[in-house]
Amino acid sequence: MDDRSLALMQELSDAPGASGFEDAVVAVARKYFSGAGRLEEDFLRNLYFYRKENTGNKPILMLDAHSDEVGFIIQHIKPNGTLAFLPLGGWNKNAPVSSRVMVRNALGEYIPGVIAAKPVHYMSAAEKQSPALEMDAMVIDIGATDMEDAKTNFHIRIGEPVVPADTFYYDRERDLMFGKAFDCRIGCAAMIEALLRLEGKELPCDVVAVLSTQEELGPRNSKVTVNRIRPDAAIVMEGCPADDTFVESWAVQTALKKGPMFRHMDVSAICAPRFQRYVLDLAEEKGIPVQEAVRRGGGNNAASIQTALCGAPAVVAGVPVRYAHSTTCISSGFDFEATVDMVMALLENITPEVIKSF
Ligand SMILES: [Zn+2]
Known part of the structure; x- marks a missing residue:
């Protein structure tokens, strides 16, 4: 990864952006996109990027990457000063407890807290045996002594977002990235980087990219983005869950350092089969490593893009992310670069005739 890609990835990963509160992520994307094309935004804070080389008379290829991350929202301030919360997005319920988080307060500052559960010292024998803790049994502790302290001195109020507090780290020697929110900030970074590397180049189709908000709550906002863009075909960029540390080796379909994963299907969609085949054949022709998967779970914006309008x-295109939807993820620079290469190859090779063949 070059210095710009790393800085982009670091800023996107560190930016707080629980679903519905993606302002800081949008600001980073605006900074990197600036000068390379025209930007528009709607009230949902979906950020649209139109290449300045677009002609207005070619088919439109849409790129999508979601700007939000799984997080939490403050529901109540308890009399003892701890905070009850609800999840924003699909958490592994074992993941949050004991981790450090950042809580936005009424001044707009992100202040530290810890996701706390009853300490082992106060658990009954039955509680100690219990395999998993429900999220309702956890609170966020910001260190306040009571409700009044939380309100007056920490400026806490309900309805404010909470995100994991992990910060980005790149292990250059082993080409590994550690940090939060790689689903989907690594997809956002790969999308932005591919577009910047294609700056000034004439492409067979017009390209409109969108950072779409609130995907972790279900593919709801892409209904709006599709309406504005009216694409002829779409490539959805994702940080997708790697499976190589928890399934049998013969069943691994999304491993680290093997390139982006293209799914034939997940719970939400069958990805356009002829388009999917075109991608896999083009990858082979260009010598770009990719992986293919048939997924039992998952879901993403491709589902609503394929079924909206006509x-x-x-x-x-999913960049493998170990431990997506938890507080810390692992991804590789190799997979980031392979994804950028693949998306660039697609944008350079998909002609209006190719789209017709899908
Ligand atoms: Zn995602």
Whole structure:
């Protein structure tokens, strides 16, 4: 990864952006996109990027990456000063407890807290045996002594977002990235980087990219983005869950350092089969490493893009992320670069005729 890609990835990963509160992520994207094309935004804070080389008379290829991350929202301030919360997005319920988080207060500052559960010293024998803790049994402790302290001195109020507090780290020697929110900030970074590397280049189709908000709550905002862009085909960029540390080796379909994963299907969609085949054949022709998967779970914006308006064929380019939807993720620079290469190859090779063949 070059210095710009790393800085982009670091800023995007560190930016707080629980679903509905993606302002800081949008600001980073605006900074890197600036000068390379025209930017628009809607009230949902979906950020649209139009290449300045677009002609207005070619088919439109849409790129999508979601700007939000799984987080929490403050529901109550308890009399003892701890904070009850609800999840924003699909958490592994074992992941949050004991981790440090950042809580936005009424002044707009992110202040530290800890996701706390009853200490082992105060658990009954039955509680100690209990395999997993429900999220309702956890609170966020910011160190306040009571409700009044939380309100007056910490400026806490309900309805404010909370995100994991992990910060980005790159192990250059082993080419590994550690940090939070790689689902989908690594997809956002790969999308932005591919577009910046294609700056000034004429492409066979017009390209409109969008950082879409609130995907972790279900593919709801992409209904709006599709309406504005009216794409002829779409590539959805994702940070997708790697499976190589928890399944049998013969069943691994999304491993670290093997390139982006293109899914034939997940719970939400069958990715346009002829488009999917085109991607896999092009990857082979160009010598770009990719992986393919048939997924039992998952879901993403391709589902709503394929079924909105008159429908647009979509595929999903997923950068493998170990431990997506938890507080700390691991990804590799190799996979980031392979994803950028693949998306650039697609944008350079998909012609209006190719879209017709989908
Ligand atoms: Zn995602």
